[in-house]
Amino acid sequence: MSMQTETQNKETLEHLKDTQAPSTYIEQIPEGVSAVMETQGLNLFYNKTKQALKDVSLSFRRNEITALIGPSGCGKSTYLRCLNLMNREIPNCVFEGPILYNGKDINTKDVDVYEVRKHIGMVFQQPNPFAKSIYENIAFGPRMHGRKDKNYLNELVETSLKRAALWDEVKDNLDKSAYELSGGQQQRLCIARTIAMKPDVILMDEPCSALDPISTKKIEELMNGLKEDYTIIIVTHNMEQAKRVADYTAFFYVGNLIEYGNTANMFSNPQTPLLSDYLTGRFS
Amino acid sequence: METMNHGATIEQRKAQIAKSKRSDKIATGVLTAIVVLISVVLVAIVGYIIVGGLPHLSWDFLTSESESFRAGGGIGPQIFNSFYLLFLTMLVSIPLSLGAAIYLSQYAPQNKVTDFIKTIIETLSSLPSIVVGLFGYLLFVLYFGWGFSILSGAIALTMFNLPIMVRVIQQSLEAVPAYQRDAGLALGLTRWETTLHILIPEALAGIITGIILSAGRVYGEAAALIYTAGQTAPEIDLLNFDLTDPRSAWNVMRPAETLAVHIWKVNSEGVIPDIDVVAAGTAAFLMICVVIFNIAARFIGGRIHKKVTAQ
Ligand SMILES: Nc1ncnc2c1ncn2[C@@H]1O[C@H](COP(=O)(O)OP(=O)(O)O)[C@@H](O)[C@H]1O
Numbered sequence: 001m002s003m004q005t006e007t008q009n010k011e012t013l014e015h016l017k018d019t020q021a022p023s024t025y026i027e028q029i030p031e032g033v034s035a036v037m038e039t040q041g042l043n044l045f046y047n048k049t050k051q052a053l054k055d056v057s058l059s060f061r062r063n064e065i066t067a068l069i070g071p072s073g074c075g076k077s078t079y080l081r082c083l084n085l086m087n088r089e090i091p092n093c094v095f096e097g098p099i100l101y102n103g104k105d106i107n108t109k110d111v112d113v114y115e116v117r118k119h120i121g122m123v124f125q126q127p128n129p130f131a132k133s134i135y136e137n138i139a140f141g142p143r144m145h146g147r148k149d150k151n152y153l154n155e156l157v158e159t160s161l162k163r164a165a166l167w168d169e170v171k172d173n174l175d176k177s178a179y180e181l182s183g184g185q186q187q188r189l190c191i192a193r194t195i196a197m198k199p200d201v202i203l204m205d206e207p208c209s210a211l212d213p214i215s216t217k218k219i220e221e222l223m224n225g226l227k228e229d230y231t232i233i234i235v236t237h238n239m240e241q242a243k244r245v246a247d248y249t250a251f252f253y254v255g256n257l258i259e260y261g262n263t264a265n266m267f268s269n270p271q272t273p274l275l276s277d278y279l280t281g282r283f284s
Numbered sequence: 285m286e287t288m289n290h291g292a293t294i295e296q297r298k299a300q301i302a303k304s305k306r307s308d309k310i311a312t313g314v315l316t317a318i319v320v321l322i323s324v325v326l327v328a329i330v331g332y333i334i335v336g337g338l339p340h341l342s343w344d345f346l347t348s349e350s351e352s353f354r355a356g357g358g359i360g361p362q363i364f365n366s367f368y369l370l371f372l373t374m375l376v377s378i379p380l381s382l383g384a385a386i387y388l389s390q391y392a393p394q395n396k397v398t399d400f401i402k403t404i405i406e407t408l409s410s411l412p413s414i415v416v417g418l419f420g421y422l423l424f425v426l427y428f429g430w431g432f433s434i435l436s437g438a439i440a441l442t443m444f445n446l447p448i449m450v451r452v453i454q455q456s457l458e459a460v461p462a463y464q465r466d467a468g469l470a471l472g473l474t475r476w477e478t479t480l481h482i483l484i485p486e487a488l489a490g491i492i493t494g495i496i497l498s499a500g501r502v503y504g505e506a507a508a509l510i511y512t513a514g515q516t517a518p519e520i521d522l523l524n525f526d527l528t529d530p531r532s533a534w535n536v537m538r539p540a541e542t543l544a545v546h547i548w549k550v551n552s553e554g555v556i557p558d559i560d561v562v563a564a565g566t567a568a569f570l571m572i573c574v575v576i577f578n579i580a581a582r583f584i585g586g587r588i589h590k591k592v593t594a595q
């Protein structure tokens with residue numbers, strides 16, 4: 001990056017901080033198309049003062065994959081963690097504005113966050129299986145929520161592993177520690193663990209960024225199959241990945257939602273100067 | 285002439301590599317020597333104590349009462365007292381320290397008050413045991429009127445033990461990566477369920493090691509007990525379960541000299557003719573016990589860890 005663009009970058013940043021409304025383009029969801037989740041004017045502050053999300057209004061269509069893209073530090077993970085209320089676990093993190101799940105606001109005081117997280121699962125950037133056997137990693141969650149029936153759990157483990165394209169590799173070693181799996185296998189195990197909860201929505205925060213290209217490809221392929229039953233929201237810093245897997249894409253910049261629309265349209269024909277600069281590599 | 289990245293010739297670079305290989309060898313040699321030296325000293329001490337005392341260990345010595353003036357006394361009551369005090373101390377310390385460590389690592393708000401409490405615990409964990417002993421003497425023995433008793437001793441030992449156990453358990457819990465906790469919460473588990481079913485199993489090896497090490501310290505502790513559990517080992521009856529009877533082994537209000545206190549007392553004010561024999565025998569027995577617990581508990585800890593983590 002040349003000195004000049006760096007300075008320009010800084011200027012854009014300063015500019016964004018000064019003016020409340022950068023030029024944005026948000027494609028509206030047509031009447032009659034169902035949105036499974038939606039945020040309306042979501043604001044978030046870390047340490048009560050540091051604003052990390054500004055007035056983000058965004059809807060997620062059911063059974064589609066939506067990618068959240070943007071330069072690092074722009075608030076993608078922060079936004080994702082609002083959707084299953086994980087930000088409530090961070091001390092002094094305050095976020096306000098309706099977060100609708102199936103039309104009902106879950107960002108309220110009396111909501112049961114544990115119930116919400118059963119329906120809205122999450123896969124993390126770093127594969128994080130439990131220090132338990134492969135079988136236990138999957139059966140654990142449902143069992144903690146009261147599903148104790150052995151036959152049910154056996155079947156659940158098998159179907160979940162199959163959906164996560166891991167069954168063939170581990171079916172003879174279900175008692176082995178999850179830590180003996182490769183990074184890519186561990187991440188698919190984490191996906192299986194999430195599926196086993198029978199969620200509605202699956203949130204993924206850069207699920208492939210710690211993986212090799214072959215493992216990445218496997219996960220991208222299985223995501224396509226999951227679409228039939230789940231709504232997937234995936235954060236990725238990899239624009240090629242967004243193009244490959246996502247039906248819709250949302251572009252964030254310094255806490256603002258700048259552009260949202262159909263993935264193919266957005267990449268071929270960006271509507272905002274910020275996105276077009278980002279796509280041409282003027283900043284990253 | 286061919287040059288390397290930083291302008292050095294190949295010859296210069298080769299000389300440099302040869303030199304660093306040499307220093308690597310020297311460093312390895314020095315470090316190995318230090319470790320060997322430490323091991324030799326430790327083995328020598330342990331060996332000296334065990335070899336010197338082993339000939340005096342007989343069934344009779346281990347089971348009979350100690351004598352005050354004549355030769356030929358044993359350490360039966362002291363052995364029982366040591367284990368009983370250890371058991372009572374751990375019974376109180378383990379749940380309290382687990383609770384405190386879980387609170388401090390998972391629930392406490394991140395603020396100055398918490399930091400202050402953590403600093404206090406750190407300070408307390410380096411408190412000299414004689415200070416704990418004298419404090420216990422003033423508070424439990426005199427002020428509460430518990431006298432020289434197992435109860436006073438066990439509570440003093442708990443005070444001495446608790447800060448270290450809290451720290452070790454807290455550190456083992458904090459060593460579990462934050463994304464493990466997030467994984468549990470994201471499955472809709474509560475903080476408590478996450479702590480109980482994910483964090484504790486993963487931290488178990490560290491927790492057990494911490495408990496064993498502090499058990500060894502408690503078992504061999506003398507200074508905290510001299511003025512709390514007392515320096516006398518009255519005749520006791522293991523089969524007497526009347527907890528108010530001063531002759532019952534299980535009565536927590538009776539004085540109870542332990543092995544470590546016995547060694548100290550025999551050496552400092554003993555008038556028996558066979559001081560050397562009794563002291564050497566007791567020390568050897570104490571040492572063997574500590575070694576056995578460490579090995580056994582490590583083994584058990586390893587097995588438990590394997591079982592809960594499938595590793
Ligand atoms: N726990 C936190 N406390 C304070 N600031 C945070 C925290 N997490 C993230 N941030 C800040 O919020 C902004 C957005 O971060 P993040 O959502 O992680 O970005 P992205 O995922 O797009 O890379 C960054 O400036 C980051 O430093």
Ligand SMILES: [Mg+2]
Binds near residue numbers: 077078235
């Ligand atoms: Mg991120």
